[in-house]
Amino acid sequence: MAKYSLKINGKTQQIDVDPSTPILWVLRDHLNLPGTKFGCGMAMCGACTVHLDGNAVRSCSLPVSAVGKSSITTIEGLSAKADHPVQKAWLEHDVAQCGYCQSGQIMSASALLKSNPNPTDEEIDAYMSGNICRCGTYLRIKEAIKTAAKK
Amino acid sequence: MQTQSRRSFLKASALSGGGFMLGISFLSSFKPLGKPLEATQITNLPLDFNEINGFVKITADNIIKIMSPNPEGGQGVKTSMPMIVAEELDVDFSKIIIEQADLDTKHFTRQFIGGSQAIHQGWQSLRTAGATARQMLREAAAKTWNVPVEEISTELGVLYHKNSGKSAKYGDMATAAAQIPVPKDVKLKNVKDFKIIGKSKRNVDLEKIVTGKPLFGIDTRKEGMLIAMIVHPPAMGLKFKAIQNDAAIKKMKGIKDVFHIKIFNDGYERTFFDTNQFNEVVAIVGNSTWEVMQAKKALKIDWQEAEAYAENRNMMGRKTVLNIPAGLENSADHATKFAERMAQGGTVRRKDGDIETAFKNATKVIERTYNVPFLAHNCMEPMNFFAHVTDEKAELSGPLQKPEFTEQALSARLGMPLEKIDIKMTRLGGGFGRRSYAHWLIEAALVSQKVKAPVKLIYTREDDMTAGIYRPSYSAKYRAALDVNNNLIGFHVKVGGMPQSPLAANRFPAGAIDNYLAEDFMIDTNITVGSYRAPHSNFMAAAEQSFLDEIAEAVGKDPITFRLDLLKRAKENPVGKNNDYEPERFAKVLELVKEKSNWESIKTSKKLGFSAYFCHDSYAAHILDLEMKEGSPIINKVWCAIDCGIVVNPTAAKNMAEGGIVDALGAAMYGKMSFTKGVPDVNNFHNYRMIRHNEAPKQIEIHFVENTIDPTGMGEPAYPPVYAALANALYKATGKRLYNQPFGESL
Numbered sequence: 096m097a098k099y100s101l102k103i104n105g106k107t108q109q110i111d112v113d114p115s116t117p118i119l120w121v122l123r124d125h126l127n128l129p130g131t132k133f134g135c136g137m138a139m140c141g142a143c144t145v146h147l148d149g150n151a152v153r154s155c156s157l158p159v160s161a162v163g164k165s166s167i168t169t170i171e172g173l174s175a176k177a178d179h180p181v182q183k184a185w186l187e188h189d190v191a192q193c194g195y196c197q198s199g200q201i202m203s204a205s206a207l208l209k210s211n212p213n214p215t216d217e218e219i220d221a222y223m224s225g226n227i228c229r230c231g232t233y234l235r236i237k238e239a240i241k242t243a244a245k246k
Numbered sequence: 247m248q249t250q251s252r253r254s255f256l257k258a259s260a261l262s263g264g265g266f267m268l269g270i271s272f273l274s275s276f277k278p279l280g281k282p283l284e285a286t287q288i289t290n291l292p293l294d295f296n297e298i299n300g301f302v303k304i305t306a307d308n309i310i311k312i313m314s315p316n317p318e319g320g321q322g323v324k325t326s327m328p329m330i331v332a333e334e335l336d337v338d339f340s341k342i343i344i345e346q347a348d349l350d351t352k353h354f355t356r357q358f359i360g361g362s363q364a365i366h367q368g369w370q371s372l373r374t375a376g377a378t379a380r381q382m383l384r385e386a387a388a389k390t391w392n393v394p395v396e397e398i399s400t401e402l403g404v405l406y407h408k409n410s411g412k413s414a415k416y417g418d419m420a421t422a423a424a425q426i427p428v429p430k431d432v433k434l435k436n437v438k439d440f441k442i443i444g445k446s447k448r449n450v451d452l453e454k455i456v457t458g459k460p461l462f463g464i465d466t467r468k469e470g471m472l473i474a475m476i477v478h479p480p481a482m483g484l485k486f487k488a489i490q491n492d493a494a495i496k497k498m499k500g501i502k503d504v505f506h507i508k509i510f511n512d513g514y515e516r517t518f519f520d521t522n523q524f525n526e527v528v529a530i531v532g533n534s535t536w537e538v539m540q541a542k543k544a545l546k547i548d549w550q551e552a553e554a555y556a557e558n559r560n561m562m563g564r565k566t567v568l569n570i571p572a573g574l575e576n577s578a579d580h581a582t583k584f585a586e587r588m589a590q591g592g593t594v595r596r597k598d599g600d601i602e603t604a605f606k607n608a609t610k611v612i613e614r615t616y617n618v619p620f621l622a623h624n625c626m627e628p629m630n631f632f633a634h635v636t637d638e639k640a641e642l643s644g645p646l647q648k649p650e651f652t653e654q655a656l657s658a659r660l661g662m663p664l665e666k667i668d669i670k671m672t673r674l675g676g677g678f679g680r681r682s683y684a685h686w687l688i689e690a691a692l693v694s695q696k697v698k699a700p701v702k703l704i705y706t707r708e709d710d711m712t713a714g715i716y717r718p719s720y721s722a723k724y725r726a727a728l729d730v731n732n733n734l735i736g737f738h739v740k741v742g743g744m745p746q747s748p749l750a751a752n753r754f755p756a757g758a759i760d761n762y763l764a765e766d767f768m769i770d771t772n773i774t775v776g777s778y779r780a781p782h783s784n785f786m787a788a789a790e791q792s793f794l795d796e797i798a799e800a801v802g803k804d805p806i807t808f809r810l811d812l813l814k815r816a817k818e819n820p821v822g823k824n825n826d827y828e829p830e831r832f833a834k835v836l837e838l839v840k841e842k843s844n845w846e847s848i849k850t851s852k853k854l855g856f857s858a859y860f861c862h863d864s865y866a867a868h869i870l871d872l873e874m875k876e877g878s879p880i881i882n883k884v885w886c887a888i889d890c891g892i893v894v895n896p897t898a899a900k901n902m903a904e905g906g907i908v909d910a911l912g913a914a915m916y917g918k919m920s921f922t923k924g925v926p927d928v929n930n931f932h933n934y935r936m937i938r939h940n941e942a943p944k945q946i947e948i949h950f951v952e953n954t955i956d957p958t959g960m961g962e963p964a965y966p967p968v969y970a971a972l973a974n975a976l977y978k979a980t981g982k983r984l985y986n987q988p989f990g991e992s993l
């Protein structure tokens with residue numbers, strides 16, 4: 096076990112866990128932030144996507160010991176009132192079906208738009224293809240990303 | 247079942263703080279479609295016609311609440327069912343509160359997902375409930391104001407008496423309405439006056455979803471809760487023998503206990519939903535998920551080969567025996583078995599005319615065989631459940647599709663009466679049939695009982711994918727006899743499944759061909775199977791619609807015209823009596839998709855695949871346009887036409903259809919569960935390929951046939967025709983007919 100001080104959603108949090116513990120489980124089990132989802136545990140589905148200093152990372156494969164001073168943003172910290180342009184676009188396009196993959200999709204999409212405010216369809220496909228949606232909402236996700244890009 | 251009187255399915259009561267509640271037992275008025283009920287429908291019958299399974303509540307301070315009884319897993323019932331009530335009640339949909347009901351077998355019936363039936367069967371009763379509540383409010387107002395009830399009108403939750411200028415909110419009259427006897431007959435709205443039904447309403451949980459609120463079972467968190475995981479045998483056909491290193495495991499950091507559990511007792515008569523691949527598993531319990539995952543990796547277990555056995559099944563009195571063979575099976579051997587059985591006769595399910603003579607007289611015979619592997623469900627939320635079992639009671643919560651049946655199985659296993667079991671339903675992170683088989687719920691309960699603590703049991707993705715219960719593997723041989731004028735004079739289908747047959751013998755093209763034979767067979771396996779998104783139909787549609795495409799080509803006809811001609815025949819001069827589709831409605835979806843896609847003007851310039859299918863009482867037809875790029879298909883567009891009767895919530899229905907198309911394309915191209923010596927060859931998303939953003943169609947256009955027919959299935963019907971639309975388009979693009987799924991392997 097080791098003590099870590101993590102910057103999450105603008106707050107500094109202390110935890111005492113095994114250094115190998117992935118951020119996903121730190122968030123879900125220790126910090127009561129269950130919006131970040133478990134899908135595969137091997138960086139293949141994107142359900143666990145969070146931002147590390149603004150970049151999308153798969154939290155299931157990021158050990159707590161590797162975070163250092165970087166700041167983490169989760170779906171709970173993306174906006175105060177569901178008013179991030181990406182969230183608003185998701186509402187506008189009624190994107191979700193079961194909804195389970197969507198926090199990961201939103202975190203990937205918001206990171207994409209931050210680095211590339213006007214992505215082409217191909218760029219959206221390339222960036223988002225790490226996020227699986229078993230319900231098949233890909234077309235709505237793409238439309239929502241384009242709507243958010245305009246804002 | 248016949249329509250019940252309204253009295254028996256609606257019950258009014260006063261609320262303690264003022265206001266009233268109208269309870270609904272909405273199945274009691276569900277009407278059969280003029281066909282005998284099938285076994286699957288029989289399981290849906292209410293336990294007691296007088297029980298309530300949904301409600302409308304109006305408090306004195308004008309809070310209007312509608313209870314949604316069914317579990318929500320992305321099909322949108324939590325939004326669409328209340329929409330139906332709200333329509334007849336005449337309220338502002340944006341102002342009402344919608345709640346998910348808990349499992350309550352005393353008050354609810356058919357509280358589950360499956361077979362695309364929720365809206366279909368709830369339609370009449372939900373409408374009647376809304377209309378009855380409105381009528382009672384009107385009568386209460388008439389009494390209070392001392393005017394004839396006919397003069398009371400309503401608009402968006404307000405009662406008006408135009409002549410006197412009086413008005414009152416529903417809440418103002420709710421207490422008085424509780425005193426009004428439930429009217430026997432109420433008039434339902436004319437379909438053309440609908441204001442809510444048919445207008446898109448956003449998913450009621452969407453804001454919670456986009457902000458990451460804990461809606462799912464896996465998000466459950468309770469005081470003192472431990473985390474549990476299971477380890478199941480590594481191969482189908484193996485069973486538990488002994489734990490080698492439990493002492494060492496228990497010493498690991500954060501680990502509380504490791505032990506063996508047996509899910510169903512020997513001799514227990516199972517319902518259809520009590521399937522499990524491994525009846526004995528090892529459970530590990532600890533403080534946190536990661537610690538338990540580490541212990542799981544370190545755990546050493548001895549396994550042994552399981553013997554063959556017969557499993558007794560009892561589904562509401564319908565008894566069957568399932569024979570489960572011993573052995574470690576290989577997918578390669580499955581193919582051989584299918585081929586061997588295909589060469590023998592099957593069980594005849596339907597025979598019209600004289601099939602032997604038709605084939606003898608044929609100038610041309612076309613014969614093709616189609617094969618598909620097992621498929622995993624891969625719900626994005628892995629299987630999980632929360633349980634807290636004490637001597638006094640069992641409290642559970644999580645995602646499941648058949649709570650009513652699972653509760654009974656749990657009651658039998660714990661030896662605890664139903665009254666002491668409380669199951670709360672969370673939103674499902676996908677279901678697709680997999681969550682109908684809730685062995686993990688019982689596992690969670692047994693673990694909690696053993697460790698005497700609240701427990702959340704979670705499957706890893708690997709556990710989830712390799713725990714059995716797949717879409718069955720199937721094989722079908724189709725034969726067509728053509729005469730000298732290229733008329734289709736004989737049609738023969740023989741189909742087998744492992745271990746279930748997918749045949750629906752009375753579906754199209756039965757009824758359209760004079761000489762027709764449908765037969766099937768089953769092959770035993772120890773690989774467990776279960777519901778899927780239209781499991782049987784998606785294979786039958788894939789094979790049949792690919793085959794019809796080939797026949798159309800052989801006779802030199804346009805593929806849509808070819809099918810329309812068959813449907814015309816089925817309508818004007820049907821062969822046989824039990825054809826289970828309506829040719830006219832079927833033909834309409836073909837015509838609609840043809841018109842919307844501009845088929846005639848694009849059919850030679852583009853690589854198009856056509857396919858259509860009827861199942862779950864609904865009709866769907868697709869046209870798919872693709873091109874090949876570096877050996878892979880780029881799907882430019884899919885046009886889809888659906889007839890599912892009245893569309894309650896268009897945005898949700900379209901979302902379901904789009905999702906069904908994307909999902910089916912993924913399964914057709916990449917889906918495959920195969921086995922080597924009983925061990926699944928794939929176990930996570932690095933080797934089980936799922937369709938991804940870049941592989942989805944660039945565009946999907948959904949068109950609904952506009953009619954005033956009561957709603958029929960919507961969750962599944964768009965799915966089955968996709969496979970053949972893809973195969974037929976791939977043929978156009980590559981010149982190669984594809985007979986074996988996944989298609990990606992033969993491109």
Ligand code: FES
Nearest residue numbers: 134135136141155
């Ligand atoms: S759970 Fe991290 S990518 Fe799947």
Ligand code: FES
Nearest residue numbers: 193194228229230
């Ligand atoms: S909405 Fe269900 S997995 Fe994406």
